[in-house]
Amino acid sequence: MAEARIRINTGEGYEVAVGRGLLERCGPLxxxxxxxxxxxxxxxxxxxxxxxxxxxRSLGGAGFRVSVFSFPxxxxxxxMATLVEILEFLAEEEFTRSDCLAALGGGVAGDLAGFAAxxxxxxxxxxxxxxxxxAAVDSSVGGKTAVNLSxxxxxxxxxxxPRAVFCDPVCFDTLPPGGLAGGLAEAIKTxxxxxxxxxSLFEGGRVEEKIPEIVxxxxxxxxxxxxxxxxxxxxxxxxxxxxxxxxxxxxxxGYRISHGHAVAAGLAVISRASVQLxxxxxxxxxxxxxxxxxAALPVTTSFSAPxxxxxxxxxxxxxxxxxxxxxxxxxxxxxxxxxxVKELCSIIAAGLEVNRSWSS
Numbered sequence: 001m002a003e004a005r006i007r008i009n010t011g012e013g014y015e016v017a018v019g020r021g022l023l024e025r026c027g028p029l030x031x032x033x034x035x036x037x038x039x040x041x042x043x044x045x046x047x048x049x050x051x052x053x054x055x056x057r058s059l060g061g062a063g064f065r066v067s068v069f070s071f072p073x074x075x076x077x078x079x080m081a082t083l084v085e086i087l088e089f090l091a092e093e094e095f096t097r098s099d100c101l102a103a104l105g106g107g108v109a110g111d112l113a114g115f116a117a118x119x120x121x122x123x124x125x126x127x128x129x130x131x132x133x134x135a136a137v138d139s140s141v142g143g144k145t146a147v148n149l150s151x152x153x154x155x156x157x158x159x160x161x162p163r164a165v166f167c168d169p170v171c172f173d174t175l176p177p178g179g180l181a182g183g184l185a186e187a188i189k190t191x192x193x194x195x196x197x198x199x200s201l202f203e204g205g206r207v208e209e210k211i212p213e214i215v216x217x218x219x220x221x222x223x224x225x226x227x228x229x230x231x232x233x234x235x236x237x238x239x240x241x242x243x244x245x246x247x248x249x250x251x252x253x254g255y256r257i258s259h260g261h262a263v264a265a266g267l268a269v270i271s272r273a274s275v276q277l278x279x280x281x282x283x284x285x286x287x288x289x290x291x292x293x294x295a296a297l298p299v300t301t302s303f304s305a306p307x308x309x310x311x312x313x314x315x316x317x318x319x320x321x322x323x324x325x326x327x328x329x330x331x332x333x334x335x336x337x338x339x340x341v342k343e344l345c346s347i348i349a350a351g352l353e354v355n356r357s358w359s360s
Contacts, residue, residue, distance in 0.1 A: 004216040008141065008161070008223040010230045016141055016165040016219050018212055023168040024054045026129060027062030033164045034100055034125060036063030040090060042113035043104040044073035047131055050174055055104055055129065067093050071112070075255040078108045078147050080156065086116040100125045100163070106132035107139040107259065111157070114145030118160040125163045131171040133183025133211065134260050137190065137218035140165050142226045142236075148255075152314030153247045159231055167219075169212050180208070182260025184295045187214050189241050189267055192288060194221040195332030202291045238334055240317060241326040242267030245348060248311035252303045264297035273351030274327035279337070284330045305349035312344055 003019030017029065039059060043052060048070045056066050069089045071077045090101075101124055103113035110128055117126035128140035146157025172180060184207065191199030198217045201210050222239065229236035246266030249257055271288045274280030289299050301308070317324050323344060325337045339347065 004212070006216065006219045006223055009227050010143070010223075011161045012163070014162055014164050016167065016223070018136070018167045018169070018216050018219065020168060020170050020212075022166045023051060023129065023131075023171065024058055026055055026166050027058035027060070027064060029166060030059070030064070030102075030127060030164060031062045034127075037065070038067065038093075038095060038099040039064045039102055040067045040069060040093065040095060040099070041102045041104050042086060042116065043068070043070050043109055044077065044106075045070050046073040047105040047109065051104060051129075051131060051171065055102075059102075067095075073108075075108060075148070075250075075259070078111060080147055080149070082112060083115055083119075083147055086112060087120055090116065090120050095120065095124070097121050097124060100127070102127050102129055103140075103162075104129045104131065106130065106135045110135055110139050111145050111147065111154075114143070114160050114162065115147060115157055118145060118158045123160070126160070128162045128165040130165070130167050132175060133172050133180055133215070134186055135183075136167045136169075136172075136215045137183060138186040138222070140167065141219050141222050142239075143230070144232070152311070152316070153250055155314065155316055161230075165219075167215060169215065172211060178258065178261065178296075181264075181296050182258050185242075185260040185264035185267070185292070185297050187218050188288070188291055188295065188297075189263060190218045190221055190239075191291075192267070192271075192328050192331055193238055193241060193334055199287075199291070199331050202295065203287070207295070237317070237324060237336055238326055240324075241328065241334060242270055244312050244315050244317060244323065244325055245269045245308060245351070247315060248308040249301050249303060251311040251314075252307050261298055264292050264295075265299060265301045268292055268299035269301070269348065269351035270325065271328050271351070272353065273347050274329065276350035276353075277327065277337070277347065279327045279335065280329050284328050287331065288328065300352060300354060305345050305352055308348050309345035312348075313341060 103110040130140040143161035146154035246263035249262040271285040
């Protein structure tokens with residue numbers, strides 16, 4: 001697939017570029033968007049070893065003056081303490097409003113860098129350099145940034161659109177075991193929302209060869225949603241498909257279960273629950289389950305419905321005594337379902353039941 005460029009017309013608008021070798025060309029590409037200035041690269045220790053050198057060379061060669069902040073890899077770093085460390089770093093380095101930030105890494109780096117960019121001096125521009133499939137198809141686009149609180153995931157954050165996104169699929173070659181599958185979970189979720197054109201890619205063979213196309217299609221779909229609802233007041237809430245249960249699984253596991261694997265299980269659970277609620281078609285739930293299994297992703301969890309319901313009480317999608325779930329009806333047809341929080345346990349319990357007859 002040739003290099004793809006997708007325009008996101010939100011705020012000032014920005015472009016998402018998807019293509020092999022973009023990381024090594026990020027400097028001159030960025031210079032077309034932001035005049036060379038000081039730039040703080042925010043990354044984790046693992047990604048720093050793999051990709052900081054080529055990024056630093058490219059940015060430096062294009063006239064950017066690079067400072068680097070790195071933090072321990074993993075979801076456990078996505079908290080207020082790390083955010084404050086980044087803000088203190090920017091202040092010590094005397095960054096000004098004419099400077100910018102770059103998120104180099106997965107979703108944790110993207111969320112932290114974006115949140116810091118929105119807070120420091122009341123706002124600096126930033127760019128996304130996603131190095132994971134999960135970040136490429138989801139968190140690097142749309143401007144949602146957040147950190148976790150002890151009460152739950154992504155409870156503190158803000159909306160700030162990046163000025164550019166440069167996605168280099170070469171980076172996915174160095175993902176740890178399960179890393180590609182975790183990203184496929186979010187891509188499959190997007191396929192359930194967007195329809196057969198994307199979803200059918202996961203039902204065919206050799207998904208690994210389709211990754212650039214999958215990323216481009218996911219970004220195109222999400223971009224359209226974000227353009228119509230930048231602040232998650234309406235249809236953008238559909239992107240939370242699988243996430244209420246998924247975030248609960250993450251929290252119950254102490255974040256030992258990755259976001260992608262938790263969302264996969266959450267997607268399967270809510271698909272089965274949708275059937276039990278009379279909304280979803282069994283055929284849809286069965287197809288989702290088969291695709292997740294094919295990608296070596298979980299379709300259930302060992303946590304109980306009461307445990308998951310309690311964890312979900314702190315979900316950011318809760319409003320008063322109600323919470324909005326996303327229920328699949330058919331591939332390409334999902335709905336927002338507002339339900340009392342007290343009903344959540346029984347809904348999750350219904351989704352934990354695996355009905356073997358659906359796959360026939």
